[in-house]
Amino acid sequence: MKHADEYRDHDLAKGLAHAVAGQLAALGATEARPIRLMEVCGGHTHAIFRYGLADLLPKSLEFLHGPGCPVCVLPRGRVDDCIAIARHPDVIFATFGDAMRVPGSTRSLLQAKADGADVRMVYSPLDALALARRNPDRRVVFFGLGFETTMPSTALTVLQAEAEGIGNFSILCNHITIIPTLRAILDDPLMELDGFIGPGHVTMIIGTEPYGFIASEYRKPLVVAGFEPLDLLHAIHMILQQKLDGRCEIENQYQRVVPNTGNPVARKAVERVYEPRATSEWRGLGDIALSGVQFRPAYRRFDAEAIFALRGERVADPVECRCGDVLKGLAKPWQCPAFGGACSPEMPLGALMVSSEGACAAYYQYSGLQNSALDAARNKVPA
Amino acid sequence: MCLGVPGRITAIDDAASLSAWVEVAGIRRKVSVACIVDAAHPIEACVGEWVLVHVGFAMSRIDEAEAEATLRVLAEIGELAVEREAMLTTEATA
Numbered sequence: 001m002k003h004a005d006e007y008r009d010h011d012l013a014k015g016l017a018h019a020v021a022g023q024l025a026a027l028g029a030t031e032a033r034p035i036r037l038m039e040v041c042g043g044h045t046h047a048i049f050r051y052g053l054a055d056l057l058p059k060s061l062e063f064l065h066g067p068g069c070p071v072c073v074l075p076r077g078r079v080d081d082c083i084a085i086a087r088h089p090d091v092i093f094a095t096f097g098d099a100m101r102v103p104g105s106t107r108s109l110l111q112a113k114a115d116g117a118d119v120r121m122v123y124s125p126l127d128a129l130a131l132a133r134r135n136p137d138r139r140v141v142f143f144g145l146g147f148e149t150t151m152p153s154t155a156l157t158v159l160q161a162e163a164e165g166i167g168n169f170s171i172l173c174n175h176i177t178i179i180p181t182l183r184a185i186l187d188d189p190l191m192e193l194d195g196f197i198g199p200g201h202v203t204m205i206i207g208t209e210p211y212g213f214i215a216s217e218y219r220k221p222l223v224v225a226g227f228e229p230l231d232l233l234h235a236i237h238m239i240l241q242q243k244l245d246g247r248c249e250i251e252n253q254y255q256r257v258v259p260n261t262g263n264p265v266a267r268k269a270v271e272r273v274y275e276p277r278a279t280s281e282w283r284g285l286g287d288i289a290l291s292g293v294q295f296r297p298a299y300r301r302f303d304a305e306a307i308f309a310l311r312g313e314r315v316a317d318p319v320e321c322r323c324g325d326v327l328k329g330l331a332k333p334w335q336c337p338a339f340g341g342a343c344s345p346e347m348p349l350g351a352l353m354v355s356s357e358g359a360c361a362a363y364y365q366y367s368g369l370q371n372s373a374l375d376a377a378r379n380k381v382p383a
Numbered sequence: 384m385c386l387g388v389p390g391r392i393t394a395i396d397d398a399a400s401l402s403a404w405v406e407v408a409g410i411r412r413k414v415s416v417a418c419i420v421d422a423a424h425p426i427e428a429c430v431g432e433w434v435l436v437h438v439g440f441a442m443s444r445i446d447e448a449e450a451e452a453t454l455r456v457l458a459e460i461g462e463l464a465v466e467r468e469a470m471l472t473t474e475a476t477a
């Protein structure tokens with residue numbers, strides 16, 4: 001892509017890091033009392049580790065890794081539901097690859113596939129619809145998970161199925177919305193943070209307006225950012241500049257892709273097919289009111305939840321898991337007693353270890369902490 | 384999963400179902416352009432454009448002018464920081 005290299009320019013990154021260091025000094029931030037910024041989106045978490053941004057910046061800036069990785073907040077019980085559907089002999093269960101390895105109460109979709117369930121990995125919900133077209137004697141169920149970024153794609157796929165009169169296609173809807181969860185984080189009395197790096201691709205759909213309350217009610221800056229290293233450094237610079245100026249605003253660093261108004265066409269498709277759900281469960285965070293969507297009655301015939309009798313059971317995480325604390329930025333991955341021992345990318349115990357967008361997997365993969373953390377995990381009394 | 388990739392629309396596949404061919408990192412695949420077309424910007428106008436592709440859907444047009452404007456701002460901040468640093472160090476040695 002044009003410009004991609006420029007947004008990774010090493011010298012420019014160094015210059016920006018210098019500028020950020022100057023701002024941090026001017027703000028009086030220290031390693032003991034750092035400025036704490038939460039990157040909401042798992043894609044940003046991944047980029048921060050991949051490009052070693054934390055090492056490029058002074059320790060007076062601390063990243064809190066937020067809950068914006070849909071795979072990481074997928075509850076165990078929901079994985080069980082997926083497996084229950086996939087086990088029907090006439091079902092083809094289609095899902096994004098990331099969801100395959102998330103542990104349910106006894107197994108993952110990948111293990112269910114090894115046991116004989118017809119689970120297929122697809123790139124797009126449109127590919128799942130194509131499977132339904134090609135296999136009229138089977139029932140094809142797509143696992144619709146993800147934030148506002150992914151909602152339009154499943155909504156439009158349902159509208160396409162409706163237009164073509166495809167009857168053997170349905171979606172298990174686990175779409176969740178980020179705004180109520182940001183509010184829940186801000187309301188958490190233990191949470192101390194100075195600002196947000198806003199999710200780029202969610203904002204590409206919803207626009208910047210829904211974040212307004214973060215600045216007006218909670219007095220925190222939020223800057224929507226792109227995913228290249230210079231984008232993130234730029235966004236950090238913009239947040240710190242707001243602090244220096246005594247401003248609290250919602251700004252958009254990622255103008256080249258994200259219009260401030262979002263994508264009204266995509267939002268219309270979502271509103272046509274889905275309605276708010278009273279409450280949704282987030283792994284590690286529990287139930288959050290109005291933080292997800294369900295099918296509108298007019299589209300129930302595409303709703304796998306209505307078609308299959310699901311148990312919808314809640315399954316608690318193993319006691320040693322500190323996924324919830326990590327998700328809220330209250331603990332670092334290596335402070336979890338399971339990190340690197342009982343929980344590793346090969347054998348994940350918690351979902352944060354599954355996806356490369358999860359904080360634990362990112363720490364494990366990139367920070368060179370594997371060995372020290374392993375040692376620490378072995379020697380440590382569980383916190 | 385939430386990452387999008389930039390790609391370039393190379394041809395229309397089927398105008399009725401708003402499907403187009405996109406080249407993403409050397410791979411050609413069909414994507415839906417339903418989210419980026421409207422009366423003012425029909426599917427024909429999309430050919431040749433850079434878009435952000437997410438799970439089989441073009442979700443946003445990439446604005447080249449904005450991309451360049453952001454780079455200019457970044458260069459300025461970077462240069463300023465270097466200059467500031469230079470001033471500080473000269474002062475220190477003076």
Ligand code: SF4
Nearest residue numbers: 323336343350352360
């Ligand atoms: S190391 Fe594993 S169990 Fe512990 S918080 Fe991370 S994902 Fe959860």
